[in-house]
Amino acid sequence: xxxxxxxxxxxxxxxxxxxxxxxxxxxxxxxxxxxxxxxxxxxxxxxxxxxxxxxxxxxxxxxxxxxxxxxxxxxxxxxxxxxxxxxxxxxxxxxxxxxxxxxxxxxxxxxxxxxxxxxxxxxxxxxxxxxxxxxxxxxxxxxxxxxxxxxxxxxxxxxxxxxxxxxxxxxxxxxxxxxxxxxxxxxxxxxxxxxxxxxxxxxxxxxxxxxxxxxxxxxxxxxxxxxxxxxxxxxxxxxxxxxxxxxxxxxxxxxxxxxxxxxxxxxxxxxxxxxxxxxxxxxxxxxxxxxxxxxxxxxxxxxxxxxxxxxxxxxxxxxxxxxxxxxxxxxxxxxxxxxxxxxxxxxxxxxxxxxxxx
Numbered sequence: 001x002x003x004x005x006x007x008x009x010x011x012x013x014x015x016x017x018x019x020x021x022x023x024x025x026x027x028x029x030x031x032x033x034x035x036x037x038x039x040x041x042x043x044x045x046x047x048x049x050x051x052x053x054x055x056x057x058x059x060x061x062x063x064x065x066x067x068x069x070x071x072x073x074x075x076x077x078x079x080x081x082x083x084x085x086x087x088x089x090x091x092x093x094x095x096x097x098x099x100x101x102x103x104x105x106x107x108x109x110x111x112x113x114x115x116x117x118x119x120x121x122x123x124x125x126x127x128x129x130x131x132x133x134x135x136x137x138x139x140x141x142x143x144x145x146x147x148x149x150x151x152x153x154x155x156x157x158x159x160x161x162x163x164x165x166x167x168x169x170x171x172x173x174x175x176x177x178x179x180x181x182x183x184x185x186x187x188x189x190x191x192x193x194x195x196x197x198x199x200x201x202x203x204x205x206x207x208x209x210x211x212x213x214x215x216x217x218x219x220x221x222x223x224x225x226x227x228x229x230x231x232x233x234x235x236x237x238x239x240x241x242x243x244x245x246x247x248x249x250x251x252x253x254x255x256x257x258x259x260x261x262x263x264x265x266x267x268x269x270x271x272x273x274x275x276x277x278x279x280x281x282x283x284x285x286x287x288x289x290x291x292x293x294x295x296x297x298x299x300x301x302x303x304x305x306x307x308x309x310x311x312x313x314x315x316x317x318x319x320x321x322x323x324x325x326x327x328x329x330x331x332x333x334x335x336x337x338x339x340x341x342x343x344x345x346x347x348x349x350x351x352x353x354x355x356x357x358x
Contacts, residue, residue: 021043021044022053022055023038023044023053024056024057025038025055026057027058027060027143027145029059029060029061030060033145037142038054038142044139045135048133051129052126053124054125054127055123056124058123062147064148065114065117065146066085066087066098066123067113067146068125068141068142069109069141070083070141071140072139074107074134074136075136075137076133076134077135078133078134079105080103081128081136082101082128083102083110084125085098085099085114085124086125087123088121089118089119093122095122099112109140112125123143125143199212233255234257235251235254235258236260237249238259239259239266239268240267241266244297248267248269249271250270250282252271252280254282255283257284258286259320261286261289261290261291263289263291264289264291264292264322266292267292267317268293269295269297270295270296270299271296272299274333275333277333278330278333279330281327281330282327283328284325284326284327285325286324288322288323290322291319292318292320293305293353294315295315295316296315299315305317305353306318306338306352306353308354311356315355315356316353317354318338318354320351323343324340324343324348325341325342
């Protein structure tokens with residue numbers, strides 16, 4: 001009876017060991033390898049028509065490449081095991097194949113490496129045995145990850161290595177389910193692209209900067225038009241009876257201003273000047289109705305316009321005729337020079353400003 005009981009137990013154990021068993025592991029957040037190496041025994045076997053899945057939780061938050069390695073020891077029969085790697089982002093998502101499957105037909109090691117960086121939080125290596133007679137032991141398994149780029153969490157240096165020649169393309173994965181604000185092109189702090197040696201080009205569908213530093217595409221953004229490396233800020237202004245109204249005050253960054261005027265006595269005001277604004281040039285055009293061009297209120301008694309200084313606190317103004325292209329240049333910390341041409345391109349006789357009456 002004891003012999004029969006022992007024999008039954010041995011048969012039961014043999015039956016249990018004859019079925020493949022899935023294994024699990026994990027890579028801790030911030031790590032690139034298994035948190036605890038997997039140890040295999042003779043019970044980790046795969047026979048004809050069986051499938052063993054090795055599942056790994058990979059809680060990372062960055063784009064990465066994955067490399068899987070598995071080693072089989074063929075005990076009997078002819079080994080025929082297809083090794084396929086998979087990954088998925090969400091636990092309830094679908095697995096996507098990583099790299100190319102490898103078939104082991106004898107003792108040996110299969111290595112599968114991702115060709116595209118993706119942030120998979122769940123990894124799987126499926127070992128599928130063919131239908132022929134075989135008995136194989138799984139003796140080793142490992143999976144390693146490597147950052148597509150070493151992205152700093154908040155600040156730091158992003159270093160991308162490349163060969164001495166060839167093209168490197170950096171893209172973002174803003175729509176990835178695991179992307180966080182830290183890894184996008186937002187936040188605060190400076191972003192430096194390029195180094196003191198070599199050249200850098202920035203290309204996109206709406207603007208581009210070539211390796212020589214020249215803007216090669218055309219676009220207009222908030223009035224700034226870029227064409228072949230030349231930028232010009234085109235803005236608008238509306239002449240007003242009140243020289244302090246925001247829409248009638250020009251800025252030191254204005255380059256070309258289109259003026260709209262509802263009356264010849266309405267005014268446009270120049271920006272305040274100082275030693276740092278010497279050389280500042282503002283050009284503009286006014287249509288069917290002219291306007292008065294004034295110096296800044298703060299400059300009323302100290303800054304000249306075509307050698308005329310204001311006699312009262314409100315300053316000095318010059319009458320700009322209708323359909324005129326005008327140009328003002330800050331020639332010193334205390335003087336503007338004004339010139340103009342008509343719509344035919346003829347120079348308008350020197351415009352002599354008038355002190356504004358109280």
